[in-house]
Amino acid sequence: MKDLLESQELETLLGSNCILVLNLLFGPVRSMNLRNLFWHGFVSPLDIEEMGPEIFHFLFSVVLSIGNGLQQKDYKTSRPSKLPDFIQQQDLANVVNIDPHISLTDVIRTHPVQLISFSAYFEFIDRLFSLDPVPYRDVLCMSLVCLAMLLRYELATAFDWPDGQYTSEERFFVTLDSILELKVLSLIPHIISTSHLEAFATHVNNHMLAVLCDVLSAEHGPRIRDHLSHGELWSDGTIKVENGKCIFECAEQHFKQSALLLKACLLVLLSPTEKSQCDSFGQCQWFASYTLAFHPLAQFETIMSKIQSSLDNLNLLTSDVQHESHFRWSFSTWFPSTERDCSITCKISAIDQLWRMLSAWNLLPGSHAHWSIRPQSVLHRFNLILSKTNDALKKVTEVKCRFSSGDNLSSRQLASKGRFETCFVDVYSYFLWLLQLATLVWMYWLGGAGVTVENKLHLLTSQCLDAKLRGKLILQLDQTSDKLIMWISKSKWEAISSFFEKFPLV
Structure with a gap:
């Protein structure tokens, strides 16, 4: 504006x-x-x-x-409408299984008295859901207003900052974006501790915060609030007036999924029980089946899952390859604490960890200038590396299937198959090693192993080894993924074997 x-x-x-x-x-x-x-x-x-x-x-x-x-x-x-992109992103997101007839009005009555003056907004949302057809775009707009108000109240309470609830002409006020992106921390007039962030995550529900980060603030996500606010989700469909109301035909259904999702989040926020235990209220059960799709941390989880699934589907791992994958290359240079156990496994779950990881990142001291110390930069680089590795793995799988199914191979193809089988053990071992390395990166460089914000902050600060050494490793992994894609596409199996004979790890 x-x-x-x-x-x-x-x-x-x-x-x-x-x-x-x-x-x-x-x-x-x-x-x-x-x-x-x-x-x-x-x-x-x-x-x-x-x-x-x-x-x-x-x-x-x-x-x-x-x-x-x-x-x-x-x-x-x-400017062209962003509605087509928005619709495509809706297909990637989860469908929330929630009864649209659950009343927000009944739930708001149990909320603190400070918010009673806003109860008419929740009554209005309930009234919109009772219409036929439901004006889902209007529901979205009102839900976003209510979310901003509720989260601001909860944040002001958790951080012992009453003024955070109000607007002022003298300063920037607290918005939904500033909360989800944690920019609000710079506005709070007293020292921020891990206990403040932990209290907020526990009372509000860290799963719900992760969902909001995914659909509202992730750079490449649907950014529902921004697009609505900037008038970018308009439709070329016809408009008809019915009972004094404008109805945008062929458009409202596109907003149904997002409207139900935000209503589910409102129900979690308004739950009269402790937010971290609100399954008893019946409004948090959908978190168990919800998968984040757009946040960089969610993309890390998704790509890791794809790589693991592809490796499992190959089903060609012999005992020799298993031995190679555990001991050929070490992790101890970058993760000294894992020197005795190179087979650490960790279930990567973005929805469980995202909010506390972001909280710990924002409490890190700003004295480390090198990019490889900043979790945001490491995450971005590793997402690119893993994405290219997944592409290389797909190409290897295609070649393996082609050689396995071909009964009438020419002498030239048989020779190529022999060279491929020779380098396959090296390539497969590298993929497994990189998968393990990425798990350790999630745990220690991104803070995924800690349970609380304080645990994660301690992990991140204790793993600040030589920044340039860490950056050099990430650069080499990026270059390796580029080389593998090129060599595999050109069937340069000897080049791959030669490369892994002297794999240039730092």
């Missing part, structure tokens, strides 16, 4: 008087700032009653005036 209102092109299009009015209504913090106050959940239903209906009539008049003005101009340029 800020960039739009400062756009010279928009001023030319709408006129300076219109821009002046928009700046007064939606402009800087010291303006009426209506867009931010409503969208971030600072305006309660009681506040709206005091404002009176005139302000809303005026806003609709402004919108209609802008629409009429645009119709009279030959202005063809517009």
